[in-house]
Amino acid sequence: PRLAGVARAKRMLLLGEQVTGSQATDWGLIHDAVAADQLDTAVDSLLARLTAGPTVAIGLTKQAIAYGQHATLSQSLNQELSNLELSCRTSDFKEGLAAFRDRRDPDFQGR
Numbered sequence: 001p002r003l004a005g006v007a008r009a010k011r012m013l014l015l016g017e018q019v020t021g022s023q024a025t026d027w028g029l030i031h032d033a034v035a036a037d038q039l040d041t042a043v044d045s046l047l048a049r050l051t052a053g054p055t056v057a058i059g060l061t062k063q064a065i066a067y068g069q070h071a072t073l074s075q076s077l078n079q080e081l082s083n084l085e086l087s088c089r090t091s092d093f094k095e096g097l098a099a100f101r102d103r104r105d106p107d108f109q110g111r
Contacts, residue, residue, distance in 0.1 A: 054092035055110040 008027050011017050021033025034042040050058060060083040068076040087093055091111040099106035 051110075052108060054087075054090070054096060054106075054108045056090045056092060057087045060087055 008019070008023075009029055012019055019027070019029075021030070024030045025033045031046070032042060064076070064080055064083055067079050071079065092106075092108045095108055096106050
């Protein structure tokens with residue numbers, strides 16, 4: 001399905017074909033498509049999920065994506081290794097491992 005979505009996205013970009021929000025979601029181009037009257041609820045839900053996650057790791061992931069757009073593969077892999085070392089030092093990393101071991105949902109604290 002992922003490759004089919006890429007092919008459809010190329011058709012959209014190269015041929016100017018319009019797609020609906022639902023199609024863009026199905027193709028993996030956007031996170032979600034909701035009706036205007038559901039937007040605030042959807043945003044609040046997504047923000048709650050993000051803030052309940054391992055925020056240091058999320059930040060490092062965002063940084064790696066941005067860095068990788070301008071770096072070579074070797075540079076990106078070195079940056080990823082550095083980010084992994086940093087994230088392994090966090091309390092959230094330890095909590096994630098403990099939660100996995102205990103078969104429970106993690107309680108991340110952003111540290």
